[in-house]
Amino acid sequence: MTTNSGGLSLAQQRQRAAFWFLAPMLAALFFVAAWPLLRTIYFSLTDTLLSDLYGGEFIGFDNYLSLRVLESGRWIWRGTLVDPAWWNAVWNTVRFAFVSVLFETILGLIVALVLNAEFKGRGFVRAAILIPWAIPTIVSAKMWAWMLNDQFGIINDILLNLGLIDQKIAWTASVDTAMYAVLMVDIWKTTPFMALLILAGLQMVPRDIYEAAKLDGVNPVKVFFKITLPLIRPALAVAIIFRMLDALRIFDLVYVLTPNSAATKTMSVISRENMIDFDKFAYGAAQSTLLFAIIAVFVSLYIWLGKVDLSGEGQK
Amino acid sequence: MTAQKLFSNIAFYALVVVIVVFSVFPFYYAIVTSFATGTDLFRINYWPKSFDWGNYESVLGGRNFVRSIWNSVFIATTTVVFALFLAVTASYALARVRFRGRGLLLMMILAVSMFPQIAVLAGLFELVRFLGIFNTPYAMIMSYVIFTLPFTVWVLTTFMRDLPVEIEEAAIVDGATPWIIITKVFLPLLWPALVTTGLLAFIGAWNEFLFALTFTSSETTRTVPVAIGLLSGASQQEIPWGPIMAASVIVTVPLIILVLIFQRKIVAGLTAGGVKG
Numbered sequence: 001m002t003t004n005s006g007g008l009s010l011a012q013q014r015q016r017a018a019f020w021f022l023a024p025m026l027a028a029l030f031f032v033a034a035w036p037l038l039r040t041i042y043f044s045l046t047d048t049l050l051s052d053l054y055g056g057e058f059i060g061f062d063n064y065l066s067l068r069v070l071e072s073g074r075w076i077w078r079g080t081l082v083d084p085a086w087w088n089a090v091w092n093t094v095r096f097a098f099v100s101v102l103f104e105t106i107l108g109l110i111v112a113l114v115l116n117a118e119f120k121g122r123g124f125v126r127a128a129i130l131i132p133w134a135i136p137t138i139v140s141a142k143m144w145a146w147m148l149n150d151q152f153g154i155i156n157d158i159l160l161n162l163g164l165i166d167q168k169i170a171w172t173a174s175v176d177t178a179m180y181a182v183l184m185v186d187i188w189k190t191t192p193f194m195a196l197l198i199l200a201g202l203q204m205v206p207r208d209i210y211e212a213a214k215l216d217g218v219n220p221v222k223v224f225f226k227i228t229l230p231l232i233r234p235a236l237a238v239a240i241i242f243r244m245l246d247a248l249r250i251f252d253l254v255y256v257l258t259p260n261s262a263a264t265k266t267m268s269v270i271s272r273e274n275m276i277d278f279d280k281f282a283y284g285a286a287q288s289t290l291l292f293a294i295i296a297v298f299v300s301l302y303i304w305l306g307k308v309d310l311s312g313e314g315q316k
Numbered sequence: 317m318t319a320q321k322l323f324s325n326i327a328f329y330a331l332v333v334v335i336v337v338f339s340v341f342p343f344y345y346a347i348v349t350s351f352a353t354g355t356d357l358f359r360i361n362y363w364p365k366s367f368d369w370g371n372y373e374s375v376l377g378g379r380n381f382v383r384s385i386w387n388s389v390f391i392a393t394t395t396v397v398f399a400l401f402l403a404v405t406a407s408y409a410l411a412r413v414r415f416r417g418r419g420l421l422l423m424m425i426l427a428v429s430m431f432p433q434i435a436v437l438a439g440l441f442e443l444v445r446f447l448g449i450f451n452t453p454y455a456m457i458m459s460y461v462i463f464t465l466p467f468t469v470w471v472l473t474t475f476m477r478d479l480p481v482e483i484e485e486a487a488i489v490d491g492a493t494p495w496i497i498i499t500k501v502f503l504p505l506l507w508p509a510l511v512t513t514g515l516l517a518f519i520g521a522w523n524e525f526l527f528a529l530t531f532t533s534s535e536t537t538r539t540v541p542v543a544i545g546l547l548s549g550a551s552q553q554e555i556p557w558g559p560i561m562a563a564s565v566i567v568t569v570p571l572i573i574l575v576l577i578f579q580r581k582i583v584a585g586l587t588a589g590g591v592k593g
Contacts, residue, residue: 010488011414017494018409022421025406025469032462033428036439043438053442111335119328126583127576128336131343134575136523138541139564143346146557154345157360192339196583242430249432252525256545268434268526275438276530285438292435299430 037292044286050279063286080286088262089270089287096179096266097247100186105240107187108194113224115195116202129192137189141256144185148172178263182254186247194239201235202228241302248295267291343568350561357558371562380535381563384543388567391453391539392521395460396514403468403513404506408498410469411476412484422473429466433526436462444531455531456539460524464517471516471585475509476502512585515578519571540567 044063048056065079080086115126132140147155150170159165171181205228213223229236251268258264265273271291275284348361353370375381409415410422444455479502487497528539538546544563547556575582 014413014494015415018413018415021405021409021494021498025402025465028402028461028465029425029428032440032443032458033431033436036436036443037431039439039442040435040437043442053445110331114328114331114335117328119332121332125332125336127579128339130575130579130582131572132339134519134571135343135568136541136571138523138525138545139346139568140342142544142560142564143342146349146561147342147345149557152358152360152557154360154362188338188342193586196586200583245430249434251434252541252545255525255529268432271434272437272526272530275441281438288432288434288437291432295430295432299427 040285040292041289043282044289046282048282048285050276050281053281056282063283064290080283080290085262085265085270086287089265089267092179092264093248093250093266093268096182096186096250096264097244100183100190100247101240101243103183103187104191104194104243105236107191108198108239111191111195112198112202115199129195131192132189133192133196135189137252138256140185140189141253144181144188145172145257148181148184172258173261175261175263178258178261182257182264185257186250186253189253190243190246194243197239197242198232198236201232201239204235205231241299244302245295245299248298249291267294343572346561346564346568349557350565353558371558372566375559375562375566380538381543383536384538384540385567387453387537388522388540391456391460392518394453394457395464395521396517398457399461399464399468399517400510400514402465403472404503404510405498407469407472407476408494408502410473413494422470425466425469429463429470433462437526437530440527441530450531451533451537453537456521456524456528459527459531460521463524464521467520468513468517471513472506472509475506479505508581509585512578512581515574516582516585519575522571 043056045058045060046056047059047062048054061079063079065077065081068076068078070076111129115122115129135143147153148171150156150168150173153168153171155171156165156168160168169177171177209227209231210223213227218226249268250266251272254264254266254269267287268291271284271287273284274280274287278284348364349357350371351364351367351369352361353366353368356366356368410418440459444450444458447454447458449455449458483501483505484497487501492500523541524539525541525545528542529545532538532542535543540563544560544567547560547563
């Protein structure tokens with residue numbers, strides 16, 4: 001019935017074909033992902049300079065932490081792990097990731113619930129919320145930088161007119177507000193994405209459950225917390241982990257909206273700065289390796305604790 | 317209609333209005349600003365007052381920005397074609413053939429799409445220098461594979477998994493090889509998914525900033541995001557807001573139109589990449 005070549009069974013034949021179908025993709029991913037990652041980790045263990053990529057020597061973990069005891073008996077610790085600028089970046093990143101994802105989840109839930117209701121103009125609203133998502137991050141950063149401008153910005157103007165502030169604020173330049181500015185733009189840009197992911201989860205909840213609850217006269221708030229939320233929990237969990245990973249590696253928005261501000265500098269920004277701008281290539285490589293390690297630990301913990309089935313294999 | 321119901325209706329529509337205004341206003345304001353020149357720029361206008369194409373002329377008149385647009389189009393298109401080409405066969409194998417380690421492989425592909433790009437920057441920088449493609453479009457085309465390929469493989473795999481077994485079985489009975497099955501049976505069915513995935517990957521490549529910033533060193537090789545991000549005036553204090561907004565509008569309008577045309581498909585594609593778990 002089938003034209004088996006070389007006496008292989010059909011399943012074996014298919015598996016052999018599958019291998020050749022996968023090989024080019026795996027080779028490409030090895031070439032652009034695995035190999036550069038291994039090289040970055042290797043560089044982090046050397047004293048390589050940007051100007052001389054092959055002149056570095058192996059120095060072990062000195063970029064991370066090293067101890068030198070002076071003759072006077074004084075101990076001097078060096079390396080990223082005792083660098084206050086690095087810990088400042090870690091704190092900025094964690095704070096940014098936590099606050100932005102929290103707000104995006106709550107606002108995304110609200111928008112998703114609105115879009116899940118049936119009302120006139122729903123298609124229009126869904127189109128409108130896609131706009132922030134479609135705008136390139138750099139463009140959003142520039143647009144908001146202009147709106148948040150201290151002298152000519154419309155946001156200061158609105159807030160002054162409403163009487164919420166009594167003098168103009170230098171949102172992006174001031175140390176106290178720079179982080180708020182970054183958060184504002186990120187939440188504006190990413191809430192639609194969150195809302196769409198949550199909406200997909202909401203639409204899988206059967207309508208008759210709501211009908212039944214309505215007939216029984218259950219309070220809508222109670223319906224949300226007792227029925228809706230538990231049912232969309234898996235979708236919500238996956239959406240949150242995706243957003244969290246994205247937030248932890250944030251680079252472009254911070255780099256363009258608040259350049260060189262210690263108040264917002266994240267792990268990605270400081271790593272690149274050391275690697276490319278300050279000619280401390282190996283030191284920056286060590287910092288980016290640490291960021292990679294932090295994210296890897298975070299993902300494994302989340303998957304392990306939450307038993308999240310990311311591969312989608314479980315449904316079959 | 318009871319008073320309470322009327323009130324909740326009004327509250328609901330007020331919320332809808334707030335959502336729409338928040339989403340659209342920044343882009344609307346960028347358009348308003350892009351048409352203002354001279355002192356108009358520094359007067360706060362909530363409504364469009366002037367229609368001056370001066371900013372557009374100065375952006376498009378300078379050679380470098382047009383060059384950047386072409387760079388971005390070339391890089392994003394090539395990246396997407398390459399990624400789709402590799403992803404179609406790979407996702408067929410991942411979705412339709414049972415083999416040991418398939419789940420693990422899928423998890424690894426997902427992991428690649430999620431890990432921080434900065435973690436490969438040092439190694440990629442070395443690779444780009446080694447291959448002699450620093451400051452050329454090929455540096456970006458190569459490095460963008462890292463996020464477009466896993467994404468396209470992932471979405472196409474979830475899509476192919478949902479196609480019925482029967483269509484394939486008939487072909488197998490007729491003695492079709494896997495290659496024939498992909499090109500003759502699956503490809504015609506895959507077109508809608510390919511368009512959506514391709515579009516999303518295109519947007520991702522079009523918007524990328526970190527690699528494009530690091531792997532280019534002259535104004536003529538910059539992509540659009542880098543050109544806009546680094547657009548500066550004669551002095552540090554003098555930021556050319558008018559031209560920046562005009563440039564922003566130029567590169568954003570095509571994207572918004574595409575996104576609105578493919579709305580439904582994009583939402584489906586995004587959710588397949590996100591919450592198919």
